[in-house]
Amino acid sequence: MNLTNGTSRWLLNYSLGMRSFSLLVIFTFLTLTSLSQINFPHLKNESFTYDQAIEELSKLSNFSPYIEIIEQGKTDVGRRLHTVVFNLNKEFDPTKIDRSEKAILLINNAIHPGESCGVDATVKLFEYLSTHEKEFENLLVVAIPIYNIGGMLNRSKYSRSGQPGPVECGFRANYQHLDLNRDFIKSDALNTAAFHKIFHAWKPHLFMDTHTTNGSDHQYPLTLIVSQRNKMNPILADYTYGKLENYLYRKMAEKEKEIVPYVHLVKSTLNEGIKDFLETPRYSSGYVNLFNTIGLISEAHKYASFQNRVEYTYELLNTLCVFSNGNSNDLIRIKKLANQSDRQQNQFSINWLLDTLTAETLSFKGYKMNMVKSETTGLIRRSYDKTKKITFPVPHYRNYISTEGVNVPRYYVIPQCYPKLIEVLNRQGVAIKRFENDTILNGGMYYLEGVTAPKEPYEKHYFHSEVRVNENFQSVRFYKGDVIVSLDQDARRYLVETLEPTAADAFFRWNYFDNVLQQKEWFSDFAFDPIAKELLEADERLNIEFQEKRNNDSKFAENHMDQLLWIFHRSKYYEPEHKRYPIMRVY
Numbered sequence: 397m398n399l400t401n402g403t404s405r406w407l408l409n410y411s412l413g414m415r416s417f418s419l420l421v422i423f424t425f426l427t428l429t430s431l432s433q434i435n436f437p438h439l440k441n442e443s444f445t446y447d448q449a450i451e452e453l454s455k456l457s458n459f460s461p462y463i464e465i466i467e468q469g470k471t472d473v474g475r476r477l478h479t480v481v482f483n484l485n486k487e488f489d490p491t492k493i494d495r496s497e498k499a500i501l502l503i504n505n506a507i508h509p510g511e512s513c514g515v516d517a518t519v520k521l522f523e524y525l526s527t528h529e530k531e532f533e534n535l536l537v538v539a540i541p542i543y544n545i546g547g548m549l550n551r552s553k554y555s556r557s558g559q560p561g562p563v564e565c566g567f568r569a570n571y572q573h574l575d576l577n578r579d580f581i582k583s584d585a586l587n588t589a590a591f592h593k594i595f596h597a598w599k600p601h602l603f604m605d606t607h608t609t610n611g612s613d614h615q616y617p618l619t620l621i622v623s624q625r626n627k628m629n630p631i632l633a634d635y636t637y638g639k640l641e642n643y644l645y646r647k648m649a650e651k652e653k654e655i656v657p658y659v660h661l662v663k664s665t666l667n668e669g670i671k672d673f674l675e676t677p678r679y680s681s682g683y684v685n686l687f688n689t690i691g692l693i694s695e696a697h698k699y700a701s702f703q704n705r706v707e708y709t710y711e712l713l714n715t716l717c718v719f720s721n722g723n724s725n726d727l728i729r730i731k732k733l734a735n736q737s738d739r740q741q742n743q744f745s746i747n748w749l750l751d752t753l754t755a756e757t758l759s760f761k762g763y764k765m766n767m768v769k770s771e772t773t774g775l776i777r778r779s780y781d782k783t784k785k786i787t788f789p790v791p792h793y794r795n796y797i798s799t800e801g802v803n804v805p806r807y808y809v810i811p812q813c814y815p816k817l818i819e820v821l822n823r824q825g826v827a828i829k830r831f832e833n834d835t836i837l838n839g840g841m842y843y844l845e846g847v848t849a850p851k852e853p854y855e856k857h858y859f860h861s862e863v864r865v866n867e868n869f870q871s872v873r874f875y876k877g878d879v880i881v882s883l884d885q886d887a888r889r890y891l892v893e894t895l896e897p898t899a900a901d902a903f904f905r906w907n908y909f910d911n912v913l914q915q916k917e918w919f920s921d922f923a924f925d926p927i928a929k930e931l932l933e934a935d936e937r938l939n940i941e942f943q944e945k946r947n948n949d950s951k952f953a954e955n956h957m958d959q960l961l962w963i964f965h966r967s968k969y970y971e972p973e974h975k976r977y978p979i980m981r982v983y
């Protein structure tokens with residue numbers, strides 16, 4: 397609590413209750429004095445530290461009855477996440493807000509704290525909201541001013557090589573050395589758990605995550621990622637691409653702060669084109685999209701000045717606020733419709749591939765690029781001549797084609813021996829029921845085939861980039877306390893895209909079920925050999941298959957153990973649990 401601000405509030409109450417013109421004058425003076433005290437560091441090529449940003453937002457919260465700063469769940473460094481909320485109705489409890497009249501915008505900053513322009517831009521946005529509150533009566537803004545607190549505190553001059561400012565900034569990873577923008581499904585960080593709770597408490601219509609990017613050099617201080625169209629619910633996609641996206645590009649150009657789509661190169665140069673970003677749900681905007689929140693990512697340009705990066709990001713946030721306020725009814729309506737249509741949808745796409753045949757053309761403002769000899773290595777490198785601004789056509793690939801779809805079952809059944817998974821589902825507001833008795837159920841069980849694992853871990857996991865499955869219908873025993881999840885709920889899309897093991901960012905791919913990949917029961921050749929003989933004698937078809945295999949595969953025919961194992965795998969001695977994905981699909 398800031399003393400000056402506390403005093404001003406007390407003065408306000410006192411003046412309204414009893415007196416007096418002079419106290420109001422003092423109050424006004426204090427308010428203006430304090431508001432003008434925000435010294436924006438980006439004007440000097442510096443950035444807010446964690447403490448400074450929270451202090452400035454706390455001051456604004458003290459001054460404005462329409463702004464509240466709230467501490468939320470713990471992060472990996474023990475400190476709690478803050479949210480700062482703007483609401484003209486002065487209601488800051490998500491359980492009490494009137495959802496029929498407010499568009500809700502959630503802003504997330506410093507998930508990568510070396511890319512912190514969004515922190516400074518958010519302070520500036522809330523300063524604006526605190527003095528222009530009447531312009532935003534249909535809007536509720538919730539911002540996480542600093543998401544990766546550990547990374548923000550790990551501040552130095554060396555986090556972002558080649559970035560012209562700010563002088564110091566935070567580090568990309570968090571205290572666990574995790575990239576939090578890969579953690580929204582696997583949920584290794586406490587920050588992620590806190591985010592899940594904040595997100596589901598507010599259920600925003602729009603989400604903006606602020607970043608900074610590199611890769612090539614060009615004239616635009618800010619680029620934009622809009623949640624990939626083909627992955628979205630079609631109602632949401634039509635609105636986002638038919639109205640919101642155009643509005644943002646047009647308004648930013650009118651403000652003489654022109655932006656372009658995120659420069660995501662298809663190959664290695666701009667001339668070969670850029671593509672829309674397929675943000676699967678491990679990323680923030682992909683995650684929110686599973687719940688029909690429109691996801692946006694601002695990607696400031698690393699090689700623009702920090703001042704420009706902050707100013708452009710601020711202007712984009714402000715523009716988004718104006719849009720959301722003016723279109724609140726539409727935003728509320730289409731989220732509802734998208735949720736309803738998801739519940740009717742019986743098939744979902746779970747993997748996509750870039751369509752390289754259809755492209756739009758962007759008129760792109762870049763710099764002349766030359767290939768020059770490196771003075772470090774003596775080899776050829778790229779060089780951008782900033783004195784030579786050029787405009788040239790760039791192919792823009794926007795379309796992704798579904799490569800795999802899946803039929804939605806009525807229920808998933810999850811054994812209780814996966815408590816972390818059940819906890820993650822709980823945080824999404826997924827309604828679950830538990831069996832009151834041991835139960836034998838008949839349903840579809842996937843057998844996992846062709847599972848690959850990399851040699852090096854990625855974000856704490858051996859992510860399975862390739863997974864193939866075969867569904868087998870069988871009876872399985874479940875126990876009292878195991879979990880049954882109906883797909884007839886708002887989390888339907890989320891459940892399919894995380895519990896189907898072949899989906900792009902499925903829990904399975906993130907090693908939640910690697911336990912089933914190992915065979916537990918084996919045999920001794922001398923003891924199993926006579927059993928194998930009996931098995932072949934008792935099953936003519938098996939015997940024919942076995943002999944064919946021996947005839948066609950000389951290596952196999954010469955390997956005693958391989959042959960016994962082949963028979964073992966086709967016998968009742970082989971455990972059905974091996975490579976069986978443990979979640980049942982009930983139709």
Ligand SMILES: [Zn+2]
Nearest residue numbers: 508511607608
């Ligand atoms: Zn980033």
